[in-house]
Amino acid sequence: MDFTLIVALVIALALIFDFTNGYHDTANAMATPIATGAMRPKVAVGLAAILNLVGAFLSTEVARTISGGIINKDDAGVQITPEIIFAGLIGAIVWNLITWLRGLPSSSSHALFGGLIGATIIGVGSQAVAHDVVLAKVILPALIAPLTVGIVAYLATRFAYFITRRDSGKADGRGGFRYAQIISSSLVALAHGTNDAQKTMGVITLTLIAGGMQDVGTGPQLWVITTCAIAIAIGTYTGGWRIIRTMGRGLTDIKPAQGFAAETSTAATILASSQLGFALSTTQVASGSVIGSGLGRRGSTVRWGMAGQIALGWVLTLPAAAIMGAFAAGLALIGPMGIVLDLVIGSLVIAVLFRRSRQSRVTHDNLHDIDDAGRVVKIRKTPRKASRTASRKDQKKVAL
């Protein structure tokens, strides 16, 4: 198969992956401010898209981790070919689609890494994967970050409630946290741009390096950064409409103070990690902080069954996508016919994804991961909230 054609194919697939990433992750930044009423959904979604675009331009550390770190190089350049990256992307996209349709919690970042690693192991051999870098910059951060961000969000929530606590019967002004949420959720969207858009940039750069069109060890080029930024921003904006359509249903009970604490911890963790080149899963970090901040509220308990389900989904993603990537790589090794077969399967999958995304049939199952995370924490209903069960039509819509 023509060499530049396969490079072009990989770039197109990577951009589609970038789009689905933004599409899936709008909720990470904007589920909490929409849930507390800090912003109108349309405003929130538009803001998220713009900040993702901006964030993509801010840093390139994560892109460098992917383009220069996880695949070993020798004097002749990286040991993989664009065909292998192509297979890895197909694996990642297929796994993303499956989890999305089945409503399983998943991380697009881990699907991407899994697909690439699986494809490389089959296509080149295990020695081509830089196992220590994968462990240090992908697997360990994935295990540690949701935990630390959960603890930070828990402490931050307790702190916020502690400072604003007043004697019972006195106004505490916690509604004022809604203003702060506008800033903190914007930071999360920005952080998403700095971390997730770069994963695609890293893949495209890796392809260009593998194809001999770019020097080993260099960072992403400007056109790569720009196209990735645009793809993720469009994905974020489109994905937001899905959330807007489902407004009023199935969102978690989140208080402004709690939402602010959760968003601040999420943004701080992702930004600090991007700085050190850790390729985190934004979804996992946002979910961790929603759970942590929920536990920071009075009368909260953990639904361990749900927490276990989410954790299982996270653990499964990398190996499952690796198997998909390996399978695709196996096909690609057959030759041009195998690549065409891969492409046909991939296109079918993308077509299904596209069709499903256009249907307004959004059930709780495929809503979003943040909401699942919110449900992990059960908050005891105090008498103060009892009015919620009363018929809503007769009530003046005021929430303080």
Added chain:
Amino acid sequence: MIDWSAFLVVALASLFSSAVVVGLYSLGLRLLTTSGRVPVVEPAEFTGAITVLTPKRAAKEAKRARKAAAGPLSPLQKQVALMGAYACFVLCSAAVLYGVYLIVPALHR
């Protein structure tokens, strides 16, 4: 060669920055409330997640806000609290801006 200290740095950095930003903003809100200006921010849009209050409940909240405004503090004390609140909000914004400055290499190279 796993750099364990990097994980510690990320955890401590996020703990510290979250504590500063959340703490300052909360303190600002607390002082604002103390000064008698209880911020009443209604949700921009009502979703299923927001607790909807009855008119009776809402009237009670408004009364509480009025009561807070007529607290036992002297006008001077309220003035000081208000200044403190503004100072907290300014410091909080400065902390956020500094954080953004830190992560953008183009700004300090």
